[in-house]
Amino acid sequence: MDLNLRKAILDNVSGNNADQLQETIVDAIENGEEKMLPGLGVLFELIWKESNETDRQEMLAALEKGVQQTS
Template identity: 50%
Template structure:
């Protein structure tokens, strides 16, 4: 992913409050494929700033919901 894209996505959300950030995520999930890189950048930030136990919970939750 292009670093400029990361920076643009971060700039787009950096001054939003919790409710606005929730809206950005909710509107992007299940939306157009062009929104997926933005969710990826947001997830990257969450992942980088989460403790190992929360990372493990996220991996477990993902595994639970992947098709078998």
């Protein structure tokens, strides 16, 4: 069986509005289930691709800060 996880995740959120996407993200984070991580990764990939360089630098700064706080 050839499972395209990325496509399945995108199909699952296709057509969702901003509120629905936020609910999906918040639910995945609050649940803390490992099985949700691939979905968040695919959503992050979309955000990254749609962002300009300034937005990417802001995301990286926030990510760096978050990573440093967990260590």
